[in-house]
Amino acid sequence: QVRLVESGGGLVQAGGSLRLSCAASGGTFSSFNMGWFRQGPGKERELVTGISRSGGNTYYADSVKGRFTISRDNAKNTVELQMNSLKPEDTAVYYCAARRGNYYCSRTPGQYEYWGQGTQVTVSS
Numbered sequence: 001q002v003r004l005v006e007s008g009g010g011l012v013q014a015g016g017s018l019r020l021s022c023a024a025s026g027g028t029f030s031s032f033n034m035g036w037f038r039q040g041p042g043k044e045r046e047l048v049t050g051i052s053r054s055g056g057n058t059y060y061a062d063s064v065k066g067r068f069t070i071s072r073d074n075a076k077n078t079v080e081l082q083m084n085s086l087k088p089e090d091t092a093v094y095y096c097a098a099r100r101g102n103y104y105c106s107r108t109p110g111q112y113e114y115w116g117q118g119t120q121v122t123v124s125s
Contacts, residue, residue, distance in 0.1 A: 009119030
């Protein structure tokens with residue numbers, strides 16, 4: 001059983017930055033593609049960014065391209081999300097998720113096997 005624990009959320013003003021971290025335990029981290037999803041109030045959960053098992057491939061939603069950066073450290077079993085130039089519309093609960101297989105950027109939440117508990121990100125205008 002893989003356990004994912006997010007940290008790093010908080011309240012920030014528009015234009016500011018936050019760095020989210022997700023620590024994995026209980027499995028072979030390098031076997032999993034990792035994704036960061038978010039769910040805003042009244043919205044569906046959406047894929048923000050994904051990274052392949054080796055870290056060699058990444059995906060970004062159009063809404064965050066150029067502002068967010070995903071990275072992973074397989075030696076430390078962590079995946080991080082650097083968020084810059086934050087906007088009020090980035091306000092959401094952010095979740096990290098893990099899935100096996102070759103597809104590292106599935107946008108379907110049901111295709112991810114493990115989820116963290118989520119961390120709140122609030123961007124004030």
